[in-house]
Amino acid sequence: MGNRQSVVREAARFAEWVLREVGRELRVARLIAGMTQGQVAGVLGTSISHVSRVEHGLIKGAGLVALSRHAAVVGLKPWIKLYPIVGRPLDRAQLALFAKFRDRIAGTWRVTLEAPMPIPGDLRAADALLAMPGCQCMVEIITRLADFQAQVRMAHRKQRDIGASRLILVVAGNDTNRRAVRDAGAAVRDAFPLDTRATLAALTSGVDPGADGLVLL
Incomplete structure (x- = not known):
């Protein structure tokens, strides 16, 4: 049980890193598109502070649908792949x-x-x-x-x-x-x-x- 809990904790830390990386890409795409956070917020129907928090990877509960909508506004599309984890040793x-x-x-x-x-x-x-x-x-x-x-x-x-x-x-x-x-x-x-x-x-x-x-x- 302890080993499984460790895997889950590591997965949570990895998810936080992914959200930070996604946020960085969303911010860069917004700047390239010449948009302000306010303009993105207006299209999404949310607040400027929310857009800022997403760009900094601070929305831990950010779901795929919300991120897909945000990405579309700045000209991006998410793509998810799943891989075996290093925590699964050779049997x-x-x-x-x-x-x-x-x-x-x-x-x-x-x-x-x-x-x-x-x-x-x-x-x-x-x-x-x-x-x-x-x-x-x-x-x-x-x-x-x-x-x-x-x-x-x-x-x-x-x-x-x-x-x-x-x-x-x-x-x-x-x-x-x-x-x-x-x-x-x-x-x-x-x-x-x-x-x-x-x-x-x-x-x-x-x-x-x-x-x-x-x-x-």
Whole structure:
């Protein structure tokens, strides 16, 4: 229970940070549009002080509808995405799969488990990072391949934001996952030019794989 309460408190702090960032963007957009707080308040049917408080992230109960209306007045539109939080650690099955993978690669790789995004307020984390001079591989550990394209899109966004040069998808090699990989067909080959053998050959040699790879173990 204590751990869950900690997650909730962290979520509340993150929400406050988001509201401050949203308020800053609303203020900048208003200034670019050449509008005063009074003009925005007039369109919204609210007070100047309320507009000012929104711009400073001080309306903790600000809802999506209200923020959408405010954004529209200054020429913006909100867009919300949901991400897994760093507070959800790798589970036992994932750790076992990663250990199996770790045993297959060179010991010269510098390994970081659950590496956080280098973005203030971003609660996502890479399952693991493998680093060597000139190359950084982000590793995602998947025990159940439920939706290949959706899971790969999320992994690629994390790869981009963490600044890794390669993405290595390590997937549990059970019948269900192997069937999902086969069913994905060309999408797998396009996203991951390197198969299990080629990816492990490079990582075992301690060299840059040269492309993204999918490993079935």
